[in-house]
Structures are given as structure tokens and as C-alpha cells.
């Protein structure tokens with residue numbers, strides 16, 4: 436059941452992602468008990484500032500620095516309730532280069548000491564990636580399925 440629901444929410448996010456609007460990003464968060472998955476999609480412009488294939492040493496360094504934050508900053512970007520004791524780990528990421536544009540996709544595994552259903556999660560994505568203005572968050576946890584637009588760091592989504 437979890438896999439089926441997860442697939443549907445990810446597919447939904449992927450469709451919306453097709454719009455590729457600079458300044459926008461999408462994140463889906465799905466939980467089954469104590470274990471969860473997060474998918475994050477953003478135009479590369481929001482992650483490292485450009486979308487052409489990196490050629491110069493400066494471009495390559497900027498790209499690498501932006502992508503590194505996907506791993507290093509995820510636990511600052513998505514903060515679960517302290518009591519749930521959740522840890523988010525990067526599973527994989529990819530840069531999907533398409534002519535003049537590029538997308539960045541990242542997937543994470545989440546493991547918590549207690550199921551986070553009924554608590555809340557705080558999103559600080561704009562603090563880490565300042566070029567991203569709006570993040571559409573889709574949440575699937577227990578019986579709860581909701582979407583919320585995050586316009587600034589510190590916004591909270593109730594997991595109930």
C-alpha cells in the first residue's frame with residue numbers, strides 16, 4: 436500500500452514539476468510509520484544559479500557547491516518535530532540536463548525513532564537555496580494527504 440501511494444504522490448509531483456518555472460520547486464514527503472521518503476525537484480537555476488552545462492572552473496565549483504548542499508543541508512531544510520528524532524539521508528540525486536535548461540532531482544530516506552504523524556514539520560528551503568521562492572510541498576502520512584505552498588523559510592506543515 437505504501438509503495439502504491441508513494442508512487443502516486445511522486446507521479447503527481449513529477450507532473451507538476453514538468454512546468455519548470457525558475458524560482459519554484461516541489462517537495463514530496465511520504466511516510467509509512469517511522470520510515471519516510473522525500474523527493475525534491477527544482478530547476479538547476481535554484482540550486483546552483485545557472486542551467487547550461489558547466490564548463491569553466493568557476494561554474495563547476497558553483498555547481499558542485501550547490502549540489503553538495505542537497506546532502507549537507509537537508510536536515511536544516513526539513514526539520515521534523517524534535518520528539519520524532521528523525522534523520523534524513525540523501526539516497527541519490529541527478530541533474531537532468533535538457534539543452535538550455537536543467538532540473539535537479541534528489542531523493543532522501545527518512546528514519547525516525549517515533550512516527551511523526553500528528554506532529555509538524557518546518558521547511559527552511561529558501562534559507563539554504565535563496566533563489567528558490569516558492570516550494571510546493573505534498574505530504575502523505577497515515578490518512579493525511581495535503582499540499583501546501585511554502586513561500587518563506589520557517590513555514591510549518593501540520594502532519595494531521
Ligand SMILES: [Zn+2]
Nearest residue numbers: 478486536537
Ligand atoms: Zn530553466
